[in-house]
Amino acid sequence: MTSSADDADLLQRIARQDQLALRTLIGRHHVRLYRFLLRLVRDEAMAEELANEVFMEVWRNAGRYEGRSQVGTWLLSIARNRAISRLRKRRELGWDEDAAAEIADEDDDPEVTTQKRDKAAALRRCLEGLTVEHREIIDLVYYQERSVSEVAEIVGIPENTVKTRLYYARKKLSELMLVQGVDRGWP
Amino acid sequence: MNEEMMQLNEREEIEMLVPFYVTGRISTSDALRVETYLKQNPDFAEHIELARDERAATAAVNEALGFPSARATDRIFEQIASEPQPLLSRTLKESRGLLATVRDFFTAPSPVAVRYAAMAAAAVVLLQAAIVGTLMTRSGGPETGGFEVAGGPKEQAANAPSALVAFQDGATLADMTRALKDVGATIVEGPVQGGFYRIRFAPSKSGAEDAPTRIAALKAQQNIVKTVLPSR
Incomplete structure (x- = not known):
């Protein structure tokens, strides 16, 4: 930085x-x-x-x-x-149903099946499957390296909401990983 | 469950802090909470590893997005060039402010010390205006809003040797300005892909082709300059 x-x-x-x-x-x-x-x-x-x-x-x-x-x-x-x-x-803001469906629908592709074995690749794919709202908070914290108060300022939400939204985004990530055949052991 | 309504146990509270803990963007007291919890619950290290994996994956996803096109920055400066010249209008505005200051000096019923202070301030503003004017005349760049005849300094500058330069990450604006000034160079374009700036060397007084010497001098400033590539 x-x-x-x-x-x-x-x-x-x-x-x-x-x-x-x-x-x-x-x-x-x-x-x-x-x-x-x-x-x-x-x-x-x-x-x-x-x-x-x-x-x-x-x-x-x-x-x-x-x-x-x-x-x-x-x-x-x-x-x-x-x-x-x-x-x-x-009118594009909101749940990204297409991206989520894409992940579920690609199960039969042999190439995707191989990718599933690669946990890191699966994680990257699942990050793409999050909603815009969840992707944004994950990006702001992990890639843009912003603090709780900075994310709150950028997104215009209270600091506690930043923490809980990120928590749910991570939980959703675990759910998507499970669909991909990877159990992260959390939550 | 609503984002605001969540009831938390201690572990969940700590889990919420972990992403900020792994990026280092966390307060000292919250970092201490995470570390204390980790000492008491060594299995929690696995959760911290999960967050580190998430961070690495997020970085990979973002880095795979590539870069904005090299033309993008050019378009910003083209747009700036097409807008009215705020620098000139600001200078004129400041000049009007200066005149008003001088007028006030002679008319305002203020103590003598204040009047002298105002006069000194006015002199500083006048000096700054003179420096700005000199730089604008010398540079002849598009930001001056001036015009020149064919074969004038602008045309000579277009034929002057140029180079591509990348600065060290920690270099400050003052460092960069000084390094370029030392070799008689100015930035004419950039940053282009790879973080390079195109610079142009002012013609030497003797008319000799001394670009290689100047490039070498620029390269020697290793604490400011990362790379210099000759270019035309």
């Missing part, structure tokens, strides 16, 4: 229309932001477009950053709001 002090310094420079500072900020956060968006919207072109919108918003409004949260958290928060707004337009 990048230093939050460095990022805050970059934002001050961006507020003074320093393009090199914006390039540096993009270099630091673009990939993670793009992947976060892509996991939410599942459309590469849309994820890229939304990431660009986030950086344009930063360019225009860097002066409004108050330093209450880490810059990375602020960027993810902007990104999430934009993704949800776009998804609402497409």
